[in-house]
Amino acid sequence: xxxxxxxxxxxxxxxAWRRLRQARWRQQPFPxxxxxxxxxxxxxxxRLPPNLQARLRRQMLVLLAETPFVGCNGLxxxxxxxxxxxxQAALLRLRDDAGSFPNLREVLLYPAAFVVDRTVPDGAGLxxxxxxxxxGESWQRGQVILSWPDVLAGAADPxxxxxxxxxxxxxxxxxxxxxxxxxPFLGHRDRYPGWAAAFGTAFAETRQREAxxxxxxxxxxxxxxxAEFFAVASERFFECPAALAQAHPALYHVLSVYYGxxxxxx
Numbered sequence: 350x351x352x353x354x355x356x357x358x359x360x361x362x363x364x365a366w367r368r369l370r371q372a373r374w375r376q377q378p379f380p381x382x383x384x385x386x387x388x389x390x391x392x393x394x395x396r397l398p399p400n401l402q403a404r405l406r407r408q409m410l411v412l413l414a415e416t417p418f419v420g421c422n423g424l425x426x427x428x429x430x431x432x433x434x435x436x437q438a439a440l441l442r443l444r445d446d447a448g449s450f451p452n453l454r455e456v457l458l459y460p461a462a463f464v465v466d467r468t469v470p471d472g473a474g475l476x477x478x479x480x481x482x483x484x485g486e487s488w489q490r491g492q493v494i495l496s497w498p499d500v501l502a503g504a505a506d507p508x509x510x511x512x513x514x515x516x517x518x519x520x521x522x523x524x525x526x527x528x529x530x531x532x533p534f535l536g537h538r539d540r541y542p543g544w545a546a547a548f549g550t551a552f553a554e555t556r557q558r559e560a561x562x563x564x565x566x567x568x569x570x571x572x573x574x575x576a577e578f579f580a581v582a583s584e585r586f587f588e589c590p591a592a593l594a595q596a597h598p599a600l601y602h603v604l605s606v607y608y609g610x611x612x613x614x615x
Contacts, residue, residue: 370415375407383409386432393507393588394436396615401443408439408449417455421494424460430497433504434458437514440587441522444609446536450521454491462496485513487520489528510566510589519583523576531575535607544607547599552578554597566596587612 383406387394397405412435420426434456442449462482484499486492495513503512523529531548535541555565555572565572566589571581585593586604590612594601605611 375410377410377414379406379410382428383432386429387436390429390433390501391436391504391507393440393504396507398615401610404443405436405439408442408447409435411449412439412453415449416453419455419457421457421459422461422463424458424497426458430458430500434495434500434514437500437504437512438518441515441518441583441608444607447609450518452489452491452525453493453521455493457492457494458500459494459496461498463494485517487517487524487529489524491521493517493521507588510585510592512584512588515584515587516580519580520576523579529576529579531577531579533579533607540606544603547597547603548575548579551582551597551600566592583608590615 394402394405409432413431416435418426418431418434438450462484465481465483465486483494484496486494488494495517499513503514519533520529522533523531525534531552532541532544535544551567552572552575555567555578558565559569559572566585567578567581571578582593582597582600582604586601586608590601593604594613
């Protein structure tokens with residue numbers, strides 16, 4: 350059987366073989382215990398229309414079947430951890446033709462926010478060391494790193510516009526074809542001009558208002574770089590859609606097309 354499976358994989362090619370496996374995983378039964386976790390820990394799940402709940406469950410089956418979860422700093426990964434992360438990540442993959450996260454290799458979970466040391470440009474042509482406390486990170490080589498308490502907090506309040514899982518998995522989508530730039534792969538070339546216009550206008554407006562000391566929906570962190578703007582805007586899109594649609598209607602529209610859902614209808 351293993352030899353036959355390997356032969357089929359070689360015949361189809363890696364991409365087609367992965368799609369075939371994912372189609373099979375989507376047909377698997379969804380455990381009752383997982384449904385209980387979603388209802389107990391993630392209020393947004395109950396707000397989704399039944400067809401999107403079903404689609405989300407199918408995407409979760411794929412994510413959980415093909416993605417290893419690794420506990421760090423002594424954290425023992427539980428079923429609840431895996432289910433809650435996968436559910437919130439799958440929210441970004443509800444479009445009819447959406448696949449999974451093609452570059453995702455593993456999810457690393459920490460028992461608390463973690464410290465990251467890095468070298469960053471200082472704006473004067475030099476580089477300096479910087480230490481930051483992070484609740485999450487996404488790496489281009491396919492790792493998503495999350496603080497479990499922040500995962501829980503993001504799930505518990507689905508209307509505050511802050512969700513570390515949505516944020517970091519939006520980065521994963523942005524990193525699908527290289528470094529994150531705020532312009533994820535849109536599938537069709539004719540979609541990019543509309544995206545660039547809506548995104549560029551909202552980004553420039555946010556930066557200008559932040560520089561003037563005015564409060565914005567996206568905030569200073571989102572205004573710091575296009576990649577962060579996309580990730581933060583994705584958080585706002587799913588968790589406070591009315592506010593985003595009012596502040597940046599064109600941006601809301603292109604995000605709705607990209608993600609294939611309209612959270613205003615929930």
